[in-house]
Amino acid sequence: MTSVDDLTRIAGLRGTDDFRGGDVGADALLQDGRRLWLFGDTLRGGQAGPTYVRNSMLVADDRCLRAVLPKSGGALIPDRAGSGDNPVGHWPMSPDRNGTPFAASVDAMDMIRGDQIAAERLTDWRKLAQGLHARYRVDGFGEAVRFVTAIGEGGDDLGHHPRVRIGEGVVDLEVVSQDAVYRDEDGSQLHGIEWVTQRDVDLARRITQIATELGLTADPAGVSEVELGLDVTDSAKVAPVWAALLTGDAQSQGRGTPGDEIRDADVRVPNLWFGEVDPEGGAGQRFQLEVYVAPEEVEGRIAAAVAAGGEVVDDSQAPGLTVIADPEGNRGVLCADMSAAPA
Secondary structure (H helix, E strand, O other): OOOHHHHHHHHOOOOOOOOOEEEEEEEEEOOOOOEEEEEEEEEEOOOOOOEEEEEEEEEEOOOOEEEEOOOOOOOOOOOOEEEOOEEEOOOOOOOOOOOOOOOOOHHHHEEOOHHHHHHOOOOOOEEEOOEEEEEEEOOOHHHHHHHHHHHHHHHHHHOOOOEEEEEOOEEEEEEOEEEEEEEOOOOOEEEEEEEOEHHHHHHHHHHHHHHHHOOOEEOHHHOEEEEEEEEEOOHHHHHHHHHHHHOOOHHHEOOOOOOOOEOOOOOOOOOEEEEEOOOOOOOOOOEEEEEEEOHHHHHHHHHHHHHOOOEEEEEEEOOOEEEEEOOOOOEEEEEOOHHHOOO
């Protein structure tokens, strides 16, 4: 099959005695070098006549396979039977046509929840906002560069790399996946969520191993992340303005989230999320400030803020969320993911 006319002719066989079944596939090279595969899976005959079973779409680069699954969930390409709880085979079963094995499976892209992260016992790492964070103490810039170089080589082996910031005597790291799959309790799925997956856990563990080999010390209590919130009545209307102002990139609206949140691909600015408010409601504090810290840091951070003149105005969800106000009434929220704290 080499043309749309061929496809039309084959599809026209449906419902005839000549038809038994078939798969339709096409691929295209994307501008960023990845390859998009589109499958019409599978045209099959039966007592009730031929049935169009499912569409599937895959995106591949030289290291990893990612899938866009139907809203109904289900498998990718049911071309070979599996076993047990997974009776459907997953394509590809072998290296791609260039002989390059795929380094990650579709299942590895599922997001990992807090209790699962805690069970991994990543003692050097803390879950802040969407990702896993670590801080390592280094003796000067040269040692920092050697550490980062080793991390790069380890990341090459895994097909995944962290975000890195070198500061005075420290290397700060974040590992997070841009395309995690979120599965709701009812089986529905969201794709392209920025969150922790198994490959992030694997990379974090590898980085810890590298740090140990280099004799570096972790400072998990030193990690921190800031996010901004803005109360609005229509996030879809205002988000494009904030995407342009904060990042200059319209694609930052909704990146890694099902909503309109602004997330810069290069992490130059904090994430900006939107809180929906009643247009008839009274005026309040429009901007919100969230500070994420390690769970063991919460008590000391609150004490320091109070000692500096602040006041705890809402601790109903503490220690996960604590609202603190300054002497003029401006509020910030101290956040900690208690569910993901190492056991």
